Amino acid sequence: METFELDQVNRFILKKQYLLEDNKTDDIVKITEDLCGLHSTELTTSYLSLFARTNNFMKSNLEEALYLNKTLARIRGMRRTLFIETQNLIPIVYTATSNIIEGSFEKYMEFHKVTLTEYQEVSQKIMGILNGRELSASEIRKEMDSKSNIPAIIQVMCNYGLLIRGKPIKDWRDRRNKYALFNDYFPSLDLTKIDEKDAIQLLVEKYIKSYGPVSVNDISWWTGLTKTKIRDALDTTNYQFEKVKISKLNKVLLMFKEDIDTLKSINISGKQTLTLLPRLDPYPMGYKERDRYIDEKYYGNIFDRSGNITSTIFLDGTAIGVWDMEDKPENIVKIYLFNAIEQDLIDDLYLKAQQIGHFFFDKKVKIKECESMIPLTERNAGGFMSPLKNC
Numbered sequence: 001m002e003t004f005e006l007d008q009v010n011r012f013i014l015k016k017q018y019l020l021e022d023n024k025t026d027d028i029v030k031i032t033e034d035l036c037g038l039h040s041t042e043l044t045t046s047y048l049s050l051f052a053r054t055n056n057f058m059k060s061n062l063e064e065a066l067y068l069n070k071t072l073a074r075i076r077g078m079r080r081t082l083f084i085e086t087q088n089l090i091p092i093v094y095t096a097t098s099n100i101i102e103g104s105f106e107k108y109m110e111f112h113k114v115t116l117t118e119y120q121e122v123s124q125k126i127m128g129i130l131n132g133r134e135l136s137a138s139e140i141r142k143e144m145d146s147k148s149n150i151p152a153i154i155q156v157m158c159n160y161g162l163l164i165r166g167k168p169i170k171d172w173r174d175r176r177n178k179y180a181l182f183n184d185y186f187p188s189l190d191l192t193k194i195d196e197k198d199a200i201q202l203l204v205e206k207y208i209k210s211y212g213p214v215s216v217n218d219i220s221w222w223t224g225l226t227k228t229k230i231r232d233a234l235d236t237t238n239y240q241f242e243k244v245k246i247s248k249l250n251k252v253l254l255m256f257k258e259d260i261d262t263l264k265s266i267n268i269s270g271k272q273t274l275t276l277l278p279r280l281d282p283y284p285m286g287y288k289e290r291d292r293y294i295d296e297k298y299y300g301n302i303f304d305r306s307g308n309i310t311s312t313i314f315l316d317g318t319a320i321g322v323w324d325m326e327d328k329p330e331n332i333v334k335i336y337l338f339n340a341i342e343q344d345l346i347d348d349l350y351l352k353a354q355q356i357g358h359f360f361f362d363k364k365v366k367i368k369e370c371e372s373m374i375p376l377t378e379r380n381a382g383g384f385m386s387p388l389k390n391c
Helices: 006-016 028-036 043-051 058-069 090-102 106-113 116-128 135-146 152-157 196-211 216-223 226-234 255-263 296-302 343-361
Strands: 002-004 072-076 082-086 163-168 177-181 241-246 252-256 276-279 312-315 318-326 334-337 366-369
Touching: 002 006, 002 116, 002 255, 002 366, 006 177, 006 196, 028 072, 028 082, 028 090, 028 241, 043 216, 043 343, 058 072, 058 163, 072 152, 072 177, 082 090, 082 116, 106 152, 116 135, 135 152, 135 177, 152 163, 177 241, 196 216, 196 226, 241 255, 241 296, 252 255, 276 343, 296 318, 318 343, 334 343
Parallel strands: 002 241, 334 366
Antiparallel strands: 072 082, 163 177, 241 252, 276 312, 312 318, 318 334
């Protein structure tokens, strides 16, 4: 069993994640495919994740892919979380995770006070209203003149592949969106073309290719699937796996045998890689066992009690600080470093903070350094969304 240095493995992952300066690409469909999707609980996260991995990304690029060319779509997938997926991955993700999503149907409907009969009747009416159209939940409710919980029913319809989340109502930062029939967006896409066992195997293989070396715990956490299903997928795959170790971590991990030579060839010398990633970015959210990129004593600074990661500063794949944005009374990007770093890295950090701030606000921003922060594990739910709020 071979052992690799942690710095080498992290750089290997950064390369696969398009986070090295010399391997960024402007092909956002390829990025999405190779990352097994983009976290999209908030649509802004997807924009910022792509901004970090491209050279010339514009907001219109993602909008065109989602709403015009329809090469990407926003669906519920792993861990019942919203992801942006490619057309190739949509049937795989949908089928592999459908039992997880369907398992929560009754509790969800009960919580929102919707009966099964009511859901069936209202969903059919919504299908008729949206035929060839794209409307918001409030517009649908107005046309139906119904007292039913329309937003809850719409969410279930999206989960079952009947509807698709379309354009935001206002702009890319608006959390509200319009809805359309899934078949209107993807008339030739068959969500049932793959059976569950094959879909799980394909998803597990895709994840290991994108994030390996990984543990079974990592795979189970990321997919939301049981370890039994994960092990079944590993036992039946046609790929050859190798067990490897990472120095300092003392864990046995899995990766494709065909990737071993690529990992060995990774050179850790040269310019360091400084990256500002948004909350819930695929890179840090790709692992359950996170000691590969965060010192335990700083864990509470970037993760809340539910395991959500905030907007984080990474140096060569290791978390070194937190960043945040604020638009009142002026546009500011805040930064908080766990420890001092060299001046040339500070200069690079300020430059990247200016760039991401300008992308977000469409204007120049000020940079503010924070001397302290309240750990996210000591704050209420949602604190990870504004980690430096009181700075």
